[in-house]
Amino acid sequence: GIFLLSFTSFVHSSVSNFDFVGGHPRLVFNASGVDETKSHLGAVPLFDASLEQTRKMVDAEMELGIDVPLPKDFSGGYSHERHKRNYIVAQKAGQLFLLLGDEKYAIYIRDMLLQYASIYNDLPLHPKERSYARGKLFWQCLNDSNWLLYMAQAYDAIYSWLPSEQTQTLNTNLFRPFADFISLENPQFFNRIHNHSAWGNAAVGMIGLVMSDEELVERALFGLQDDGIKINAKDNDGGFIKKPGQVTGFIANLEEPFSPDGYYTEGPYYQRYAMYPFLIFAVAMNNVLPDFEVLEYKDGVLFSAVHALLSLTDHNGEFFPLNDAQKGMSVQSASLVSAVNLAYYYGDRDPALLSVVEKQGAVMLNQAGMSAAIAIRDGQTAPYPRTSIHLTDGADGKQGGISVLRDDQAKLDLVFKYTAHGLSHGHYDKLGISVFHAGQEVLQDYGLVRFVNIEEKGGGNYLPENTTWAKQTIAHNTLVLNEKSHFAGDYAVGSQNHSDLYFTGGDASIQIVSAKETNAYEDTELHRTVAIVKKPDLLRPYIVDLYRVSSAKKNQYDLPFYYQGQMIDSSMNVRVPESLIALGKGSGYQHLYVEGSARSSSESESFTWLYGHRFYSLVQASEQDDQRLFVRLGASDPEFNLRRDPGMIWRKENAKSAVFASVLEAHGSYSPVLEMSKDAERNIDRLITLHNDQEFTALKIIYKNSIKPDVLVVANKAAGESKFHSLEIDGVNYRWQGPFLFQPIEG
Amino acid sequence: GIFLLSFTSFVHSSVSNFDFVGGHPRLVFNASGVDETKSHLGAVPLFDASLEQTRKMVDAEMELGIDVPLPKDFSGGYSHERHKRNYIVAQKAGQLFLLLGDEKYAIYIRDMLLQYASIYNDLPLHPKERSYARGKLFWQCLNDSNWLLYMAQAYDAIYSWLPSEQTQTLNTNLFRPFADFISLENPQFFNRIHNHSAWGNAAVGMIGLVMSDEELVERALFGLQDDGIKINAKDNDGGFIKKPGQVTGFIANLEEPFSPDGYYTEGPYYQRYAMYPFLIFAVAMNNVLPDFEVLEYKDGVLFSAVHALLSLTDHNGEFFPLNDAQKGMSVQSASLVSAVNLAYYYGDRDPALLSVVEKQGAVMLNQAGMSAAIAIRDGQTAPYPRTSIHLTDGADGKQGGISVLRDDQAKLDLVFKYTAHGLSHGHYDKLGISVFHAGQEVLQDYGLVRFVNIEEKGGGNYLPENTTWAKQTIAHNTLVLNEKSHFAGDYAVGSQNHSDLYFTGGDASIQIVSAKETNAYEDTELHRTVAIVKKPDLLRPYIVDLYRVSSAKKNQYDLPFYYQGQMIDSSMNVRVPESLIALGKGSGYQHLYVEGSARSSSESESFTWLYGHRFYSLVQASEQDDQRLFVRLGASDPEFNLRRDPGMIWRKENAKSAVFASVLEAHGSYSPVLEMSKDAERNIDRLITLHNDQEFTALKIIYKNSIKPDVLVVANKAAGESKFHSLEIDGVNYRWQGPFLFQPIEG
Ligand SMILES: [Ca+2]
Ligand SMILES: [Ca+2]
Ligand SMILES: [Ca+2]
Ligand SMILES: [Mg+2]
Ligand SMILES: [Mg+2]
Ligand SMILES: [Mg+2]
Ligand SMILES: [Mg+2]
Structure with missing residues (x-):
């Protein structure tokens, strides 16, 4: 069974059982x-x-001979890529040595x-000089830590094969100084709560396990006790290095x-990257120092984390691009291979x-x-x-x-984000949604x-438009007040706050979730409810998006829909x-050109586009x-760093309270070979706001x-499952229990 | 053996052998x-x-029952799609009846x-009312002809099963009046040289063969003798209906x-569409009235045409979008299934x-x-x-x-167009190129x-921007003078002219082709030479593009490169x-926004972009x-009909003679999963114009x-294979035979 250790029981002083298990x-x-x-083997x-693929790859590399060039380049450049390749090949060569x-x-x-x-020592x-923590082999300590985590495994593979004078030499002249340098x-770099530190901690711990170096393992697990870092220092992404009372390691x-559900607050792109050090080191601890029960920590959260990560993918296995995230990253990534294998075997x-x-x-x-290959x-x-x-966010699961x-049959994924900020890689995207259909982005989050x-683009690093565009609220499918981002785009404030789940629910015909955000703008409540509806008499499901805002004063409201295509x-x-x-002029608005504009003249408006040979429509209850x-994106972009993607912004001016209600339908496909549309007719004709006040929106x-x-109907003030409600609309009295009502209108 | 009939031997009066072969x-x-x-069957x-797939499809349709609605809609609408489906299903039902x-x-x-x-008769x-030739079942006679060509086959399948009173009724009340109406x-519609008429002719001939109606077959083969059409009348695409002395049928x-090589002057998109009536009727003639030897006509041009069509595809089997052409149309199209099957069996x-x-x-x-399935x-x-x-263009192969x-290993296709205009679907794109890499467009032709x-977009018909943008010269990767299209965009002039091949050649390291256009602009010679170079010491091939212009007066020259991506x-x-x-303000320029501009400061400039995870570079000899x-496309586009595609226009002002020399290299790929580039370094460093005069460009x-x-070096005035040339550049005397020289520079 899995054993839960509370964090406080896990402090440094209480641990003494450094019985390193076994040889090498x-x-x-x-x-x-x-x-x-x-x-x-062979069966x-x-x-x-x-094995055969790895053998071929390693043999081909070995033919080229060893090169340890003087460090010089950013990522993409030769010295960087060569050192990176060295540790990857060495780790695999270690496995081949043990197997063959x-x-x-x-x-x-x-x-x-x-x-x-x-x-090394010279x-x-x-x-x-760009990094807040420059490495020696690489431009940042993060990459030096990658090197150490992989090389520790290569070294472990040959440790007992090496004469002890040589392990002595390597321990003293290379690995211990290397571990000291990055810690x-x-x-x-080493003493924070951040994916960088997870890499650093795991790398130092891993080489400590190889060398039976208690000091390094302790340092890895529990951090530096006195690091001398000033509270509120920031890294070069603008992230805080140290918070008051910060525990590290x-x-x-x-x-x-x-979170207890395994959601990683930086989002799946960084989680995917961090899963490798987390799992590799936790499994190594499990094998070498099992009494620490690292793998069982927090109710086996690392296993939940693998499942959370696999859940945050579209139909092609690509991760939802939340926070700073490169699109296209997928479960095919090498770090996911190890994560899934280890979660299978040790889970x-x-x-x-x-x-x-x-x-x-x-x-x-x-x-x-x-073991996975045998089972397959x-x-x-x-x-x-x-x-x-x-999935909850936050260490205690209480930060949104x-x-x-999902509708798996229709290949529909609707992502609704009411998390905490997500550390320094977070975006100002409270209550943002994105929609995927058959792995294709229907309403996109821009990503990073x-x-x-790619060296030619700013050395492959974050570009200025990541801050001026990608992080801003207007870059997301969520509400912007008065052309200012959530929390005025201030990280110090944003990182202290989170949205809250209001309710989830549903039955065979509707899946629904509702959340609120009360801190993003002063005296303003944002309340969004989204649903997937699947009715037996319709060919396909559709999405409902009900976004309600109420504020103490009049504002301009902008709700963007980043569709793609034509x-x-x-x-x-x-x-x-x-x-x-x-x-x-700012908050991301400086990057958008206006290609067209329209004023509503009807209580229900529609907009249809074609993307990837499929038709999509938004039908909106309008005023x-x-x-x-x-x-169209692309203004104020001197280096052509931004994609020229389109969007449609729904704007209401001079309103205190407002409702933005939409349904989104994927309807039919177009074949350029047959030159025919299939099932292209929309199911939804119109959408009308029947009622809106503090109590109910219908x-x-x-x-x-x-x-x-x-x-x-959504009850705006009472999310209780058992609470009874009644509301009269157009002479009909609706009575129901729970936070929402969904049913046919009779007569 | 194939027997060549000259066109003059094929005139109406000389034929008398209407011996309809066999029953039905x-x-x-x-x-x-x-x-x-x-x-x-079964083996x-x-x-x-x-067979099984067809049986399922037809059975499912038959379950729905027959519906013959009153004609009402454009394509995309119900009545149109229902009548279309009727003839498709009926033709297949005929095959099933005969087989099962x-x-x-x-x-x-x-x-x-x-x-x-x-x-029908009522x-x-x-x-x-949009068409120049309205049909009865459909909005245009073209679709009525589609109906008749398919229905003739369905009818033929059951002809001998039907009681003769019923064939009598159908012949008299449906098919003969139907054939008379469209002719x-x-x-x-019927009496022109155009893919519309090919459909009309084949349909009338086909039903004539079924009914043993000599008059209809004669009309189909040789057209209407006195049609009463005015010379120079135009259809609603702007195409001429009748030229002086026009022979028809x-x-x-x-x-x-x-052309004798099988190139169809309207281009592959319309050829794909026309291959069906051409081949189906030619094969039917071969089977029913073999003495006419229609299939052997013009040295078996229909078989060459199938091969020409298959050659005009990218690595995914998609047709190059030449002239009016929808992208994505491919060898998967149903009309290509029949074309390839028939070319295999009868060829x-x-x-x-x-x-x-x-x-x-x-x-x-x-x-x-x-027979094809057995061979497979x-x-x-x-x-x-x-x-x-x-491939030559023109009936006699003398119109460019x-x-x-190609480099098949590198998946590179370079298309170079020096054809005639291509009838009413032609574009003003003399000497235009387009480039494909692994089926991806690297330098695109916009298409149509x-x-x-898609009914919502102008009834699914050609939109105004097809004329104002897609047909214009600036929409193509070729030279524009003084912001005016070739032939001033005048179809009457353009359709009288063609470019000319200058030379082709090559060896193991270079494949090269050169062509000239002297009519597009007054007193101006356009001369373009393109090549694929493959050197043993380079990882991959590259493309050379040498575009030379000489004019009697000073002009502004614009050469666009429609790259895609970032x-x-x-x-x-x-x-x-x-x-x-x-x-x-016109000629397509009104549709382009300028997102950025630069002036050359070096004799060689470069530009690199990323598209579909691959890198591409243009290196250009500059002044x-x-x-x-x-x-960026998208200006003056009130209905959002245009894609927002980018381009780079190379402009020279106030020049009489000018050289635009570029090399294009596809170099390396980027993986968003590995976050690594592979082989991303360019091979080409710089490109310099060494020499340019009337005689030579180097x-x-x-x-x-x-x-x-x-x-x-290209010899600009003598394309002869045996001609000797000599040229001194930078003190080196180059001597060679033939229209071009390609060799390493020594020293
Ligand atoms: Ca530059
Ligand atoms: Ca609050
Ligand atoms: Ca001429
Ligand atoms: Mg974002
Ligand atoms: Mg995807
Ligand atoms: Mg074109
Ligand atoms: Mg293609």
Whole structure:
């Protein structure tokens, strides 16, 4: 069974059982794992294929000979990529040595490590000065930590093969100074709550495990006791390095950013990156110092984290681009291969994980990978469930959360974000939504403005437009007041606040979730309710989006919808300007051109577009003089860093309270080969706001083809499941229990 | 052997042998074909699968019952789509009846035809008035012809099963009046050289073959002798309906638009559409009236045409979007299934065609489809060669042509168009190029501005921007003088002229083609030479583009490059404006915004972009003050009909003679999962114009990594293979034979 350790029981002073288990190898691929794995070689197709592929790759690299160049470049440049390749190849060579027994792999690792040992102590700081924590081999300590975490595994593989004088030399001249450098000499990197530190902690701990170095393992687990860092110092992404009373080290990095549900507050893109150090080091601790029970920490949160991560993907296995996130990153990523393999083997052997392993098409070269490959061979794979989920955020699960509503058959994913800020990579996107259909973005979150590892674009680093555009509220499908971002775009304030879940619910015909945000703007409540409706008499499900705002004073409200593709039809009369000028002066508005605008003349307006050969429509309950701005990204972009993506902004002016109600429908596809549309007719005809006050908001959803209309009512002030409500609309008295009502309108 | 008939021997009066062969069925799937096909049923996987799929589709349609609605809608609307579906299903039901012997299929066809017969004679013209030739069932006679060509086949399948009173009724009340309506009553549709007429001719001929109606077959083959159409009348696309001395009918439509190489002057998109009537009727003639030798006409041009069409595709099998063409149309199209099956069976059983059939994954339900499916089953498939081709244009092959230079290994296709205008669907794109890499457009031709069969966009018809943008020269990767399109955008002039091939050549390291255009602008010669270079010491091939212009007076020259994706780097200092305004006032310039501009400061400039995770660079031999305009489509577009695609326009002002020399390199790929670039470094460092006068233009291509530079010299006035040339550059005397020299520069 899983054993829960509370954080306070885990403090430094209480631990004394440093009984390093066994000889070497001992980390993840330990002696018993090697025996176990070797006994199945040649009989497990997926493992054998992964082994063969790795062998070819490593052999080809070894043919080129070893190169340990002087550190010089940013990522993308030669010295950076060579050092990176070195640690990746060495770690794999270690596995090959243990599995195949060919000494050439051990010799390769040894010679490479000796070359590093020969230069390390004389290396100055890396010549590139951009980082708040410069490394020695790389421009930032983060990459030096990557190196150490991988090299520790290569070193562990050959440790008992090496003569003890050589381990002595390597321990003293390379690894201990290396570990001290990224920890003692860089507390601003090592001693924080951040994915950077998770890497640093794990790397230092890992080499400590190899060398049986208690001091390093302690430092890794519990951080530096006196780091001398000033409270409220910031890194070069603007993130805080130290908060008052901050506890640090690996355990604290496990405690704080993960919610009890396994949601990582930085979001899936950074979680994917951090899962590797978290899991690799936790498993190594499990194998070498099992009494610490690191893997069981916080009710086995690392296993929940793998499931949370797999849930935050579209139908192509790509992670939802929340916060700073590069699009296209997916479960195919190497760090997900290890995460899923380790969660399978050290967790509860969930057969649904095997379907992910199959999609990945490769396994780790150790007992975890072998066990998954055997299970797949033996036909144990089960599909990974793509159901709706609600994940809490915050160490205690009390800082809001994130929901994904799904209709798996229709390949629909609706992401609704009511989390905390997400540390320094967070965006000002409270109550933002994004929508995916068959893995295609229907309403997009822009992602980040960065060309990761493309040297020509600002050295592959975050570009200025990441701050001036991507993080701003107007870059998201959520409400902006008076052209200012949430929390006025102030990280110090935003990072102290979070939204709150209001209710979730549903039945066979509707899945619904509602959340509120009361801190983003002064004296203003934002309240958004989203749902997926699936009715037996309609061909397909649709999405309801009910966004209610109430404020103490009059404001301008902007609600963007970042559709993609080509406008096909609109119920509105869109006027286009002669020349394009920026929509505003700051908060991201300076990056938007206005290509067209329209004023509502009807209580229900519609807008249809074509994207990726599919049709999508928004039908919106509208008011006289509501404005729609058809915008295009690209203004104030001197380096052409931004994609020229379109959006539609729904604007209401001079309103205290307002309702933005939309339904979104994916309807039909177009084949350029057949030159025919299929199922292209919309189901939703119109959407009407029936009622709106402090107590209730009610919508009427009117269908085509004489299907009975539905009413959706949300109770704005009482989310209790058992609370009774009644409301009279158009002479009909509706009575129900719970925070919402969804039913056909009779007569 | 194939027998060549000259057109003059084929005139109406010389033919008298109307010996209709056999009973019914007699057209393509004739009695012997049915026997042959049935004998293999159940033993040929691809055929059996196609049969099963068709059976399911037809059975499902039959369940719905027959509906013959009153004609009312444009394409996309119900009545249109229903009538279209009727003829498609009926034709397939005919095949099923013949193959499976189940009378329900015959009854379905009979009942449907009787319903049509009961309404046809009272039908007025279709209520939609847009067409120059309105149909009765559809808004244009073209669709009525589609109906007749398919229904003739359905009718043929049940002809001998029907009691003769019923064939009498159908012949008299439906088919003969139907055929007369689209021919005698619509000579402006039937009696021209155009894909519309090819459909009309084939439809009338086909039903004539079924009914043994000599008059209809004669009319189909040789047109209406006295049509009463005025010379120079135009259709609603602006195409001429009748030229002086015009010969008409199916044979003339076979003679004129196809070059001896099988290139169809309207381009592959319309050829794909026209191949169906051409081949189906030619094969039916072959089976029913073999003495006419229609299939052998013009040295078997219909078979060459199928090969020409298959050659005009990118690596995904999608047709190059030349002239008015919707992108995405591919060899998967149903009309290509029949074209390839028939070319295989009635042609020389080329095993390379089988690889196309395999990709299509379906075969015709007749002896042609069966024969291909058997050959595939028996492992006879050979790969379809993707080599460079040069196709002539014009009935006599003397109206220019089109070249595709290829490197199959690198998946590179370079399309170079020096054709005639291409009838009413032609664009003003003399010497235009487009480039494809792995099926992705690197330098695009915009295609058409039309949302085919999407009713909401102008009824699915050509939109105004097709004329104001897509047809204009500035919409293409070719030279524009003084912001005016070729031939001043005048169809009457453009359609009288064509470019000319200057030379083709090459060896293992270079494939090269050169063409000239002397009519597009007064007193001006446009001369473009393009090449693919593949050197053993470079990782990958690259493209050379040498565009030379000489004019009697000074002009402004604009050469656009319609790249796609995101700008990564430029050697130039690009300035961006505060607001976006249109580049010009007409000829397509009114649709382009200028997002940035730069002036050259170096003799070689470069520009790199990222598209579909791949890197591309243009390196250009430049002159002081050359301008680059970074443009974005979308100005003057009130209905949002245009894609917001980017382009880079290279502008030279106040020049008589000028050289625009570029190399284009696809270099490396970027993985968003690995976050790594592969092979991203460019091979080409710089490009210099060494020499340019009336006689010679010489380029120096300078590589990175100390590879010896190359020189490329083109002789501008003598294309002869045997002609000797000499030229001194930088003290080196180059001597060579033939129109070009490509070799390393020594020393
Ligand atoms: Ca609050
Ligand atoms: Ca001429
Ligand atoms: Ca630059
Ligand atoms: Mg965002
Ligand atoms: Mg996706
Ligand atoms: Mg074109
Ligand atoms: Mg393509």
